[in-house]
Amino acid sequence: MDFATFLVQCLNAVQYGLLLFLVASGLTLIFGIMGVINLAHGSFYMLGAYLAFGLAPLFGEQFLLMLVAGVLLSALFGFVLEWVFFSYLYQREHLQQVLMTYALILVFEEARSLIVGNDVHGVQAPPWLSGSFALGGLMSYPWYRVFASVACIAIALALYWVVNRTRLGMMIRAGASNRDMVRGLGIDIRLLYRVVFAGGVALAALAGMIAAPLSSVYPGMGGGVLIVCFVVVVIGGIGSISGALVASLLVGFVDTFGKVFFAEFSGVGVYLLMAIVLVWRPEGLMKRGY
Amino acid sequence: MQLAHRLTALAAALCCAVAAHAQGAGPIKIGLMLPATGTYAGLGTAIENGFKLYVQEQGGKLAGREIQYFKVDDESEPAKATDNVNKLIKRDAVDVLVGTVHSGVALAMAKAAKDSNTLLIVPNAGADAITGPMCAPNIVRSSFTNWQPGYATGVVAAQKGYKRAMTITWNYAAGAEAVKGFAEGFEKGGGKVVKDLNVPFPNVEFQALLTEIAAQKPDVVFAFFAGGGAVKFVKDYAAAGLTKTVPLMGSGFLTDGTLEAQGAAAQGLLTALHYADNLETPRNNAFRKAYALAYKSNADVYAVQGYDAAQILDAGLLAAKGDLAKRDVITAAMRKVTVDSPRGKFTLSAAGNPVQDIYLREVKGNNNEFKSVAVKALADPARGCKM
Numbered sequence: 001m002d003f004a005t006f007l008v009q010c011l012n013a014v015q016y017g018l019l020l021f022l023v024a025s026g027l028t029l030i031f032g033i034m035g036v037i038n039l040a041h042g043s044f045y046m047l048g049a050y051l052a053f054g055l056a057p058l059f060g061e062q063f064l065l066m067l068v069a070g071v072l073l074s075a076l077f078g079f080v081l082e083w084v085f086f087s088y089l090y091q092r093e094h095l096q097q098v099l100m101t102y103a104l105i106l107v108f109e110e111a112r113s114l115i116v117g118n119d120v121h122g123v124q125a126p127p128w129l130s131g132s133f134a135l136g137g138l139m140s141y142p143w144y145r146v147f148a149s150v151a152c153i154a155i156a157l158a159l160y161w162v163v164n165r166t167r168l169g170m171m172i173r174a175g176a177s178n179r180d181m182v183r184g185l186g187i188d189i190r191l192l193y194r195v196v197f198a199g200g201v202a203l204a205a206l207a208g209m210i211a212a213p214l215s216s217v218y219p220g221m222g223g224g225v226l227i228v229c230f231v232v233v234v235i236g237g238i239g240s241i242s243g244a245l246v247a248s249l250l251v252g253f254v255d256t257f258g259k260v261f262f263a264e265f266s267g268v269g270v271y272l273l274m275a276i277v278l279v280w281r282p283e284g285l286m287k288r289g290y
Numbered sequence: 291m292q293l294a295h296r297l298t299a300l301a302a303a304l305c306c307a308v309a310a311h312a313q314g315a316g317p318i319k320i321g322l323m324l325p326a327t328g329t330y331a332g333l334g335t336a337i338e339n340g341f342k343l344y345v346q347e348q349g350g351k352l353a354g355r356e357i358q359y360f361k362v363d364d365e366s367e368p369a370k371a372t373d374n375v376n377k378l379i380k381r382d383a384v385d386v387l388v389g390t391v392h393s394g395v396a397l398a399m400a401k402a403a404k405d406s407n408t409l410l411i412v413p414n415a416g417a418d419a420i421t422g423p424m425c426a427p428n429i430v431r432s433s434f435t436n437w438q439p440g441y442a443t444g445v446v447a448a449q450k451g452y453k454r455a456m457t458i459t460w461n462y463a464a465g466a467e468a469v470k471g472f473a474e475g476f477e478k479g480g481g482k483v484v485k486d487l488n489v490p491f492p493n494v495e496f497q498a499l500l501t502e503i504a505a506q507k508p509d510v511v512f513a514f515f516a517g518g519g520a521v522k523f524v525k526d527y528a529a530a531g532l533t534k535t536v537p538l539m540g541s542g543f544l545t546d547g548t549l550e551a552q553g554a555a556a557q558g559l560l561t562a563l564h565y566a567d568n569l570e571t572p573r574n575n576a577f578r579k580a581y582a583l584a585y586k587s588n589a590d591v592y593a594v595q596g597y598d599a600a601q602i603l604d605a606g607l608l609a610a611k612g613d614l615a616k617r618d619v620i621t622a623a624m625r626k627v628t629v630d631s632p633r634g635k636f637t638l639s640a641a642g643n644p645v646q647d648i649y650l651r652e653v654k655g656n657n658n659e660f661k662s663v664a665v666k667a668l669a670d671p672a673r674g675c676k677m
Contacts, residue, residue: 001505005501005502008504009498009501013498016495016497118331118332119332119550119551120548120551121550122521122552132529132530132531139500139501139504139531139532140529140531141530142530144529145529214522214525214526215518216521216522216551218329218517218518219328219329219518220492220518221518224492224494255495257498259487259489259498259499260498263486263487263488264488266488266490267461
């Protein structure tokens with residue numbers, strides 16, 4: 001592998017890692033801060049992708065406006081969902097959480113089948129992002145992939161800022177470490193959790209919307225993403241946003257170079273990484289580091 | 291008194307029904323084990339529609355006997371396959387099994403059919419093993435093996451003068467079989483496969499491998515993907531600018547049922563399959579017209595395979611004059627039939643797989659248009675079949 005190819009592969013790895021981070025950050029928020037094992041997280045990713053498919057014709061060239069609309073809709077959806085289902089889960093055992101969120105996967109998949117059908121659909125990237133640029137005479141690289149990476153970085157920074165520098169972030173961190181104490185201080189913890197959950201859903205949906213023009217939308221697309229996201233969350237340390245970022249990039253690199261150098265074992269690499277990290281640091285790379 | 295009369299009448303009716311059954315005039319029980327839910331639900335519907343269309347064209351009867359359908363949704367779930375197929379074999383005591391789409395499920399069906407000696411017609415699943423190591427006199431297929439379109443693509447690629455090829459697929463049985471077929475056809479024509487790339491199923495992150503293809507610059511790339519993976523791969527391939535420098539070819543599934551989503555990225559792609567969207571033959575036109583009239587939707591390759599499954603069964607039953615007890619006559623006749631299929635006439639090999647023309651198709655708009663016959667009367671080598 002020459003140097004130019006190596007650089008392009010690094011770019012691929014970073015780009016894949018960043019997209020993973022966007023989905024996994026929502027999962028780690030819900031998992032780490034609220035203590036709920038949410039298997040339905042992949043479905044929120046799927047929800048985002050299908051939202052992009054449904055909204056794209058309505059917004060035409062206003063791609064960014066569509067993203068905003070999609071985020072608002074999915075946050076609202078998450079808000080209601082927490083109210084109706086998840087708010088009853090916090091005090092329950094993990095088994096019950098797994099059962100209910102698994103049931104939600106089935107419901108969402110079936111609803112998707114009834115509403116949109118089982119066909120594969122494409123989503124067009126907006127015209128101002130649909131071109132591509134040459135990469136050292138080797139291949140061309142679509143502008144949309146660059147846009148996706150930049151969007152992911154921007155969201156990562158914003159998330160860091162909210163959690164570490166704002167009053168809301170302070171309450172979220174406090175609520176994660178001691179729910180009862182926060183309530184004792186006069187903060188409406190139920191509302192706080194509802195907001196965090198809605199935010200987690202919106203993040204996953206946003207990732208789905210950004211990924212839709214890259215990956216097209218198809219049945220069962222949430223399932224594949226869910227497993228990698230759990231790997232990212234476990235490697236990064238449950239509940240840690242910065243851990244999720246580091247872990248996503250690690251997974252991106254291992255997956256990319258694993259596919260190139262060890263084609264036959266490419267599926268194993270990511271899980272091997274997880275096993276090594278867990279042996280070395282059972283609590284993950286960063287424990288509640290935010 | 292009246293009750294006694296009724297009972298006698300009932301007994302008489304029952305006894306006649308039993309007698310009728312013994313003479314072979316009762317309905318033939320057909321067990322349709324197809325996906326009714328999940329990703330492949332649409333394919334299952336098309337196969338069932340195709341099968342029933344042929345039966346309706348024969349006046350609702352095959353070889354003069356009524357048909358009774360039993361249905362099980364296989365959910366394309368191999369773990370449930372053995373239980374599901376036994377519902378049809380043991381509970382419903384069907385005479386003939388028809389199914390299915392998913393290869394893993396079909397392999398379990400073939401095993402159960404072999405053990406219970408039930409007739410089985412496979413209307414889609416392309417696993418080589420069904421008419422390879424698993425082959426049996428009572429098992430036939432109306433579709434293809436994964437090897438067939440792969441091999442035909444390899445032959446065409448070699449004829450085009452390509453020397454170095456790379457292959458890419460999911461790391462699972464169907465992909466490996468197609469890639470093996472391609473390599474065989476391509477290397478027989480003087481080409482060489484320089485590298486096989488694969489992605490774990492159902493992962494759709496191809497960017498790293500596309501970079502690898504760009505770096506190696508082969509003359510041609512052979513791909514085997516289906517459904518959502520096919521859409522993403524073809525779009526990524528075009529977005530990476532590779533379409534202009536390294537031509538992409540594939541088994542027909544790369545562009546079947548996915549063209550609307552692939553859009554401009556798929557235009558001009560060459561794929562090989564045993565059916566094309568615009569085969570202008572009277573047989574195909576008549577079939578498509580009848581199908582559209584009956585089901586208000588367009589026939590596809592899956593509908594054709596369902597239709598032909600019924601044709602093969604009909605040939606076997608006609609030879610035995612509808613008498614299911616003459617099993618040897620039925621299985622022999624099913625092997626000897628020349629099926630007048632919408633795809634073109636084909637025969638069955640000794641192993642029970644179609645010996646058929648594989649077409650080279652080119653994507654134009656939302657159609658896979660017929661371009662030429664890639665390989666005439668291509669038979670699967672049926673490796674491992676001992677019968």
